[in-house]
Structures are given as C-alpha cells and as structure tokens.
Amino acid sequence: MNEFEAIDRMAALLPERPDDVLVSIGDDCAVFRIGEERWVAAADMLVSGRHFLPAADPEDVGYKAVAVNVSDAAAMGARPRFVLTSAAAPNSETALACFRGVAAACREFGVYPLGGDTTGSDALVVDVAILGVLDGEPVLRSGARAGDLIAVTGELGASEAGLLALTEGIGGFERLKERHRRPEPRLEAGLVAARSGAGAMIDLSDGLASDLRHICRASGVGATVHLERLPLADDTRKLASLLRREPEQLAATGGEDFELLVTGSEAALKRIERASGIPVTPIGEVTVGDDVAFLLNGERIEGLSGWDHFET
C-alpha cells in the first residue's frame, strides 16, 4: 500500500460530511463555512531525515513548516491567517530554535500562531496546521478542462538542486540551497489566480510529475507537458550538469518547489502574471482522456514520478 492508496482508504473511513464542510479531504485544503465566511484548513508534517536533513538548522525547519502550509492555502486562493504548530524535539533548545523559525515565517507571511504543542522525541518532527480565509471561490484541483493551458509560477527544480548540492557536499550554489531551506510560497500569485479565472490549482510539493496527476485525476482529464518549456534557472541547470542529471527531468520530479501549477486560458494566465509580478510559464495543455504525457522535444519520457512518503 503506497501513500495514495492509504489516503484513499482513510477517506473511506470518514464520518458523514457536515453541511458546513464544502470541500473535504483530497484538495490542498479543506473548505468550510463559518457564518458568512469561507475558510480553508490544512496540515503538513515535516520529519527529520525524510523532509529535511538531520543536520538541518531547526530554525530553518520551523520556517519551512509554516511556508509549506502557506503554500497550501495559496493553492486554494486563500489568505492564510492562523497556524497551530507542534514540535517534538530532542531538547527544549531545539524546540525553541524551531519556534524562532516559525515566528519568523509568521511575520513574513502575515500569519498568527494561535498555539500548538511542544514535546520530547529522539528526532525533530514539526507539524503545522493552517487556517486561511477566502475572498471568493476556492480554486480546486478539479477545475481543469480540456483545452486549458497548464502553467507554473516562478522556476522549477531549484529546491531539488539545492538539496542535491547539500547532500552531495557541493560547495557554492547558495541560492539553490536557500530555496530548499526556506521556500517562498506564492501567496500573492495564489490570491491573484483566484480572482483572475484560474481553472484548477495545486502547489508543487511532491514534484510536477506527481502533482499534475492529482489535478488530472480530480478533474477527469489528461495532460501533455513539454519538458523543454519548464522554467529552469541557470544555476539549476549548472548543478544538474555537474551531477550528470538531465535538468528537465530533475525539475519535473524534484519535490518542494512550492510553486503553483495553474490551468486556464492564455488570457487568464497573462492576467495572473501581470497582477502578481511573478513569471507564469505555460508548459503544456489539458487534454481529453486520462493520459498524462511528458514530452522532451517531442519524444515521450516514461516513468517520471514524484515523492511517495512511504517509499524507502
């Protein structure tokens, strides 16, 4: 049983959905109604040795734990408001350092930490739950329609390249390492996308190859991606070349970009780019059917996949 089968089996155990829950498990966030307002909620857990290197600075880990949740809220088109942060740490100094990063990220993203828990453990584990508020309609994974363009914000592969530089002990590449340590969720682009006619949206946490499949499955569509169109920075290409890795494949499978994948018309994508000031790069098209094809210069590349958290 892999991670996604486990999640499907969990979904089958859910109690009956209350009327005030509008979107349940299966999107970047759940959506629920409180009075006249619509709120989103999600949680993400980071585990030492799985989501970050055991030697990582706990302050970076705390920062990242908040940033990845802000990214989930952004992917719904919501404004994040509150977090609850729990940390299990080998000692109270580590827990405090981690919270210092949490607090820094909260200031950065305009989020307030309502509370949480602190406890002992052998290795650092941080879980953050986030609450955000919607101005308009949420942008769901299920909104992709055949004929839409597929685009991504910013750049792909930088975080994976940074992680490889760290694990392979390669000097330099500080910008890439920082992208891995302190990702930059696309908060404003998400808000803009929601009011600019985005069809579907997801944040790229497990890697494009995985996350695009979530969009296709939820929307009942297929997709064609032209890998040579992926936006890669020069330092990402240089690092890939050093490690003799094909840069576009690295970018399509690498996790933790925390960019947004958006579907929509060419006009909608242009509006998002203009209003957010973040590059929005078309990389493919939504198709009829359920085939998800990755082409590199017209040639199909098989076997691309992102993370499975229970694979070892």
Add this chain to the structure above:
Amino acid sequence: MNEFEAIDRMAALLPERPDDVLVSIGDDCAVFRIGEERWVAAADMLVSGRHFLPAADPEDVGYKAVAVNVSDAAAMGARPRFVLTSAAAPNSETALACFRGVAAACREFGVYPLGGDTTGSDALVVDVAILGVLDGEPVLRSGARAGDLIAVTGELGASEAGLLALTEGIGGFERLKERHRRPEPRLEAGLVAARSGAGAMIDLSDGLASDLRHICRASGVGATVHLERLPLADDTRKLASLLRREPEQLAATGGEDFELLVTGSEAALKRIERASGIPVTPIGEVTVGDDVAFLLNGERIEGLSGWDHFET
C-alpha cells in the same frame, strides 16, 4: 531550560496579536473571532515511547490523539467541531490503523476530520489540531478567585494506574488500562460548566499537581488541596497498593486523567454535577497569595509535580 521556560520564551517571540484573537498562547485553547462567532483552537502531539508505549495499538493512539484535543476544547467550555490530523508512521498500514482510531473518536465526539498529513518516520508520531465553537464566554485558566472551591470531575489516577499495570506487566485491571488507552474527555461537563458559573477550568493532562499550578499562576492565586478528598476508584487504590505506591500521591501526580479541574462556588459546582451527570468532587480551596499546598490528612506533602516533556 524545562518545557515551561521554553514555552515562556516562545511566547516572547510572538508577532503582535491581531484584533480578532481574543486569547493567545497560555490557556487550554486560543480563542478567536470569526464574524459573530467565537472559536477555539489547540493542538496536541503524541510521540511513541513518550506519550504511549511503543507496543501500543496504533488505532488506540489515533483515538487518544483526538480525545485529548477534545478535552482541551471541553476545558474552555467549547463544542469541538473539526480536527486536522497528521501522522508520521513507519509504514502505511500503521498510518491507516491510526486513522481508523481517529475516525472512531471523531464519530464518538461528533467531530469531523477536515484533513491532515501522512508521512513516513521510524516511530509513530500523531499530531491533532482541533477547532471548536463557543456558545458563550470561554472559561479561562485565569478566572480562579480566593474563596472559590476547587473540584474535579470523575476520578483521578486511573490512567496512571492503567499505565503502570501495562508497564509492570500486571495482569487484569482492564478498566484502568482502557482509561489509559482510550481516555474519556469530559465534553458535556465542560459545556455545562461554561454556562453554570465555573470560575476557572483546565483539563488534567499533566497531572493535578502541575495543572493546578497553571490555574494558580494564571489567576494570581494560591490553593490548598486535601489529598484525602481526591476521588479514587477501588481498582486504582488496589493497583497502587500492589505497587506499594501511596494512592493519593499517585493520583495527584499521574498524568492523562483528562478530567476537568473547575473552580467556583459550591452552588456552581453542584449545578455542574447535576446537569452533566458526572461526579464533581470538591478537593480544596483557592487561597490568597501564591502558595500551592497539598495536604494529606492535614500534613503538608512537598515535591509533588506532574510531567515535564523535556525531562528524561
């Protein structure tokens, strides 16, 4: 630096409190306003080998992780509505079993699981964040006044006795073991207390000796507890006697009772007992000053304390 010093230092790092946050870190839950409604939020993390035995059934662990959060909402006088549950587990089967317990607890307490995260780790770690809604005023830790009575719901020491029976490999005592594995949060009693004039309230998670001190510190008062008045069940006494432990001290320091400690007038305590159908036993008085005294048959007992999650 112990757990509570670490929490104080974390509180100093908080960003400025937004206007819609009414109660911040330092109570059982935070309180915040959404439109006309007031909501509470909290999170509790359970770690293998710290909060439960490594051999514990993951389904029990999932159940308990929800129950202890329901207890936090109850201690504010709130009705729990939603949880977000994250689990790091050695394999997807363990994660699924854990979620089976989460789902069972959600049904039991009328809570809906909005989402969460599932990931890999060496040992099981579960974090639950809870959201609840208030009908009236929240009952805070800071509401104890000199002259009030101190009372507890239900019984004390049963969970600690059950844990000892499990760790010492003592047969029988199934009721106590079940109290440890699947605690029963005092949801109705908490709701009743909020509308029956309770002064202060906290749920007993770290043990009476610790948790009463939280109330005293937050309220700027002292307390006298008469240990011989603690409500102990016969099987708890019997287990304590088997292990040559003083039963009242076991009950005053043992964690995870998830009973409510309430302060108020005699009349208020009687109303809570009547309306909830749960025994509410006066065990002492709130006093002027800051001395927290535990007396056993009139003789002062020093050195009683509950859990510190970073003590080893």
